């Protein structure tokens with residue numbers, strides 16, 4: 001899986017790519033991220049990327065030319081890619097969309113805006129606009145990293161042998177179950193006995209039940225299209241809660 005990021009702050013992207021799951025995946029060569037500094041695609045001596053807005057108003061607007069020049073340079077290899085603009089106006093990103101991007105197997109070219117935004121004519125060169133949530137960030141870089149991180153985790157081998165993306169409970173559409181590690185007791189709070197039992201079948205059932213409990217409590221909207229087994233567990237849970 002290949003990613004390309006267009007940004008005026010390449011260091012922000014590069015720093016994150018040195019660590020953790022994404023860092024290891026890049027070192028293993030199962031993913032690749034190329035970061036392009038928009039200022040390298042300017043033509044003036046001050047490497048300007050922004051200008052005053054037509055129509056007046058506060059703030060600056062990012063000029064189209066550096067983006068256009070960068071995209072023309074990148075696209076000259078003729079490889080199919082999906083050009084994504086990160087902005088609050090976009091389609092809301094989710095695990096489902098991460099899987100969609102992964103399965104498409106196209107290079108994802110991520111355009112990161114700053115200031116008050118990018119000249120609207122950028123839309124002529126964008127395939128899709130994506131939002132990671134209903135809030136305004138200072139730039140698109142964090143959103144680009146969210147997409148890179150969530151898609152890289154789906155690549156076989158990215159999570160190492162002991163974990164798999166399929167086990168991500170969000171992959172199954174639920175919130176996660178509680179996690180514990182040593183010590184067995186901390187400030188009077190004990191690890192649930194079931195997790196110390198060594199009975200893997202019962203532990204798996206407990207984890208499913210707790211994932212359903214968390215989902216019922218915090219994201220009941222995710223409780224749809226349940227399997228008969230999950231529905232049975234949910235019913236048990238509801239009768240426990242209503243006792």
Ligand SMILES: Nc1nonc1C(=O)NCC1CCCCC1
Pocket residue numbers: 086087088113114115116117118130131132133134135136137138139140143
């Ligand atoms: N929310 C978001 N989801 O994806 N991107 C987001 C964002 O808030 N981006 C920052 C703005 C900053 C000004 C230019 C346009 C992007």
